[in-house]
Every structure is written in structure tokens, then in C-alpha cells.
Amino acid sequence: AQSVSQHNHHVILSEAASLELGCNYSYGGTVNLFWYVQYPGQHLQLLLKYFSGDPLVKGIKGFEAEFIKSKFSFNLRKPSVQWSDTAEYFCAEYYGNNRLAFGKGNQVVVIP
Amino acid sequence: DVKVTQSSRYLVKRTGEKVFLECVQDMDHENMFWYRQDPGLGLRLIYFSYDVKMKEKGDIPEGYSVSREKKERFSLILESASTNQTSMYLCASSLGEAQETQYFGPGTRLLVL
Numbered sequence: 001a002q003s004v005s006q007h008n009h010h011v012i013l014s015e016a017a018s019l020e021l022g023c024n025y026s027y028g029g030t031v032n033l034f035w036y037v038q039y040p041g042q043h044l045q046l047l048l049k050y051f052s053g054d055p056l057v058k059g060i061k062g063f064e065a066e067f068i069k070s071k072f073s074f075n076l077r078k079p080s081v082q083w084s085d086t087a088e089y090f091c092a093e094y095y096g097n098n099r100l101a102f103g104k105g106n107q108v109v110v111i112p
Numbered sequence: 113d114v115k116v117t118q119s120s121r122y123l124v125k126r127t128g129e130k131v132f133l134e135c136v137q138d139m140d141h142e143n144m145f146w147y148r149q150d151p152g153l154g155l156r157l158i159y160f161s162y163d164v165k166m167k168e169k170g171d172i173p174e175g176y177s178v179s180r181e182k183k184e185r186f187s188l189i190l191e192s193a194s195t196n197q198t199s200m201y202l203c204a205s206s207l208g209e210a211q212e213t214q215y216f217g218p219g220t221r222l223l224v225l
Contacts, residue, residue, distance in 0.1 A: 009152065034213075043116075044155075044202065044216040090154060098143055098162055099170070100214060104154040 004091050006103035014111050015083055021076040021106045023065075023091035032094035033074040035065055036102075039087045047089070050074065061085070083112045115139070116217035118203050124223045131190040133220050135203030141215075142208060144186035146170075146178060149200040149219070158201075161186055193224045 005024040013019060025033060035047040048059025055067040065076045074091060091103040119134035137144065145160040147170075157170030159178040167178050175197060179187045186205075190197055200221050204214040 006154075036216075043218045044204075046213050049213065092155075098160055098168070099157060102147075102155040104152055 004103035019078045023074045025093040027095040034092040036090045118217040133188040137205040141205035143206045145204040146188045147202045
């Protein structure tokens, strides 16, 4: 099975700090990458996705991610977090046959 | 907006019971998926379906079965619930190939006693 690695499962930071969540994927075929977010008590929703083109992808709520093929990475960033960014973040890659492989998630807590 | 609904938010069952989890989507999506979400393990695919009456095993199908009799509805069945099936179950749907965005339901938190 394909694997997606996310580091630092628990992240605690203060408001206005910068956030970067690492994601490494393994699939060697056509690359389709996603970041999903799950806010407390809410359903999982798409934050951003990369299929092709510009490797810097901008998503909702000021998030962006950079696809670096040579490093098999798709790191998520936000320059200045808010308390409302407290959530669990999942990186995922499509690896064919209708399948997405998800990472184990990053639990992010932003302290006001 | 795509809406994916799940029949229950919380469910408590006893070991050995047969459990049905229902999922309905309203956007005519071909693909539907069942995942389980456990702390520290992320989302793991149980089964998915790419058309009515069609299904494929995911990464952890043991102890589960599925049914898709209508395009909008995808059911997950635990034939004989066990305590290690206590988990959050998420349903998702997508249009066409799975590289399309998957839309998730609110989840069913199942406790098996």
C-alpha cells in the first residue's frame, strides 16, 4: 500500500505564529495530492489540492502548499495562524484505482 | 453544495450485534467510500464503490461488508460487531475518478461494548 508520512503529530503554537506541516508521499506515478482539514465537531473538508502546473498551490483560509517533486513533499503553510485554525490536518495522495492514501494527521492547537 | 449525510452521529452496540451504517449523497456521484478514523492512525479505507452494485475492498475490509443498491446510498455492515470496531466511521463520495475531491459526511461514532 502507498504511504503518506506526516510529521509532528501534535503542534501547539500561538496566534500570529507561522505554521508549516510536513507531508511526504510515496507514489511514483501521476501525482495528485490533497490537504484536508477537520475542525472540531465538523466534517472533513478540502483545504487545497495539486494535480499539475504551478507547484505552489493556494487554498482556502490563507493556506498554501508547495509540491517539491525531488523531495516527494507537499508541505502545508500558513504565515500567521488564528485561533480558528485549531483543527486536525490530513495530507492525502491519490494512487490509482479510486484510492486515496491518507497520512496520520497533524493535530494543531492555536493558543489565543 | 455537495451533501453527504450519515444515518447516525453516535451509535452504541453490543458485541455480536449486526450493525448497519447508512450514507446518502445528493450529487449523483459515482464513487462512494467508507473509512474508519482512529487517533494516531488517520483515515483507513474499508470499502469503496464505483457504481451501483459494484464494490472493491480497501485496506482493512475484514469484518465489514457493504451494499450499494442505489447510486445515492452506500451502506456499511458489521456482520458481528466486535470491540475493536469501536471507531469513527466516515463516508465520502466523489465524482468520476478518485483524484476528484472527496466530500465527507459528518461521521458516525460507534462504540461496541
